Amino acid sequence: MTSLSTGLSTTNSTVADLSTGVASNVASLSTGVSTANSGVTSLSTGLSTTNSTVADLSTGVASNVASLSTGVSAATSGVTSLSTGLSTTNNNLVSLSTTTAQGLSTVQSSIMASMSSAISPLLPVAGSGTQVVGTFAGGAKVDNTFQTRGPAGDAVKTVNALDCRKVDGIDTTATGLCSVAAGDGASAYGSNAQATSANATAIGFRAVASGVGATAAGYNNKAIGSQSIAIGYANVVTGASSGAIGDPNIVSGNSSYAIGNNNNVASNGVFVLGNNVNVGAGNDGAVVLGDRSTASGPNTVSVGSADQTRRITNVADGIAMSDAATVGQLQQSTSYLSNQIAGVQNQVFDLARQTSFGIAGATAVAMIPDIDPDQRVSIGMSVAGYNGYKAVALGLTGRIGDNVKVKAGASISGGKSVYGAGVAFGW
Known part of the structure; x- marks a missing residue:
């Protein structure tokens, strides 16, 4: 019984030391987390380390409890001392649980304070x-x-x-x-x-x-x-x-x-x-x-300037009076006008030619000599020219009685003919 009591006392001391160590580790952990407030990445690393430490703490507690269970099994002959030792052990375990909970609460508070400090300046900006x-x-x-x-x-x-x-x-x-x-x-x-x-x-x-x-x-x-x-x-x-x-x-x-x-x-x-x-x-x-x-x-x-002109292509022919005309339409108009002018020129040429023939023929008829006073009938011929055109004329003059005189004549020039006849009465 004395040995069992001594063993339990030793166990209690070990558990107490373990509680003190855990409290110390948790305090150190809280200090580390506070230091990590400057960056979220470092905070994440600190949390990972904290999780590892808590896991080690859980393992150590489980090991000590297992050793305690072995000691209790060996001390079955001293129930009174065992009860006293277990009571002490329970008190130490309660103290250990309280210390661990306080340490984890401190860690959580430190984490939330750090994240709040980092995020709070951004919230009003994004919300605005x-x-x-x-x-x-x-x-x-x-x-x-x-x-x-x-x-x-x-x-x-x-x-x-x-x-x-x-x-x-x-x-x-x-x-x-x-x-x-x-x-x-x-x-x-x-x-x-x-x-x-x-x-x-x-x-x-x-x-x-x-x-x-x-x-x-x-x-x-x-x-x-x-x-x-x-x-x-x-x-x-x-x-x-x-x-x-x-x-x-x-x-x-x-x-x-x-x-x-x-x-x-x-x-x-x-x-x-x-x-x-x-x-x-x-x-x-x-x-x-x-x-x-x-x-x-x-x-x-x-569409350009004096130094830089441009063509307008693919333009439809104008229809309305205010439409622009294409080059094709202008060419058609020019061709039509040229033909009309050529026709007029031909007509003018023909007129000039025929006029020249007429003038030449009339001149030829006029050039036939008149009948003498003592003659009853006179036949005459003549030629004439005008502007390069020639004419030949034949004329007849006669007296019918003392008071009537007749005259007739005709000319030919370039296939054109001029003719005329007249009668005169005198007293």
């Missing part, structure tokens, strides 16, 4: 609609600060994500670092995007839509005119109901559009499709097509 991934150049601190190049320039500066974003109006939306949506129905998407009028929409880094109902989509596009559109890269549209698609176009005229690159439109109602086109004031209603084409005045269509 501001993106916290992919919008900062140098990372974010735990005080809601991010790095940005701002609305202009290349310098990187640090801003507070909660302070630089602005939303004002009904049905407004602002998503992105330092985005601004001001005006009912305004929407801004992207870092430093600004939609500052009713129903305006700005999409992309530094996109600005300040006109009512304006839309700017793409880097540094500015849709300033009401109901204007700027899509692409660094377009600036100040005209109302105007638009620019490409990069970087400038449209200041109202109701004008430029599609392409490096175009400048300063007149109203202009449409440009091309690159490097400059339409100055005074060309309202002009349409300019092609690279480096120039406007030719108000309400004109230009």
Whole structure:
């Protein structure tokens, strides 16, 4: 019985030492976890180590309990001393359980405090609609600060994500670092995007839509005119109901559009499709097509310039009076006109020829000598020419009584004939 009591006393001392060791290990573990608050990855490693230590602790407790059970089996002859020893052992085990529970509670509290400190700065940023991934150049601190190049320039500066974003109006939306949506129905998407009028929409880094109902989509596009559109890269549209698609176009005229690159439109109602086109004031209603084409005045269509002309191909034949004629139609018209002119020329030539024949024939008839006073009948012949044409004439003159005179004649020239006859009465 004395040996059994001594053994149990030794066991109690061992268990007490074990409890003290566990408490010490748990305290050290709590200190390690507190140190690991600076990074979630280190915290995960600390938790893994803690789990291993707790497992070892469980194994040690199980081993000691097994040894205790063996000692109890051997001490069956001393029930009273055994009962006393077991009571002491139970007290030590209760103390061990209490210490272990307190240590694990400390570990859990330390873990939750560390995670809360790391996550809490991000929760208000994400809940406010501001993106916290992919919008900062140098990372974010735990005080809601991010790095940005701002609305202009290349310098990187640090801003507070909660302070630089602005939303004002009904049905407004602002998503992105330092985005601004001001005006009912305004929407801004992207870092430093600004939609500052009713129903305006700005999409992309530094996109600005300040006109009512304006839309700017793409880097540094500015849709300033009401109901204007700027899509692409660094377009600036100040005209109302105007638009620019490409990069970087400038449209200041109202109701004008430029599609392409490096175009400048300063007149109203202009449409440009091309690159490097400059339409100055005074060309309202002009349409300019092609690279480096120039406007030719108000309400004109230009497909080139004085130094760079272009052909318009695959054009249908004109039908209406105001339609443009094709080269084919012009050729047909020219051919028809040429034929008509040739016909007129032939007719003029024939007229000139016949006239020449007639003049030659008439001249020939006139050249026939008249009858002498003492003659009753006279027959004469003559020839004549005009403009290269020749004629031969034959004439007859006679007296019928003292008071009547008759005359007849005819000429032939180039197959054409001229003839005539007359009578005269005298007293």
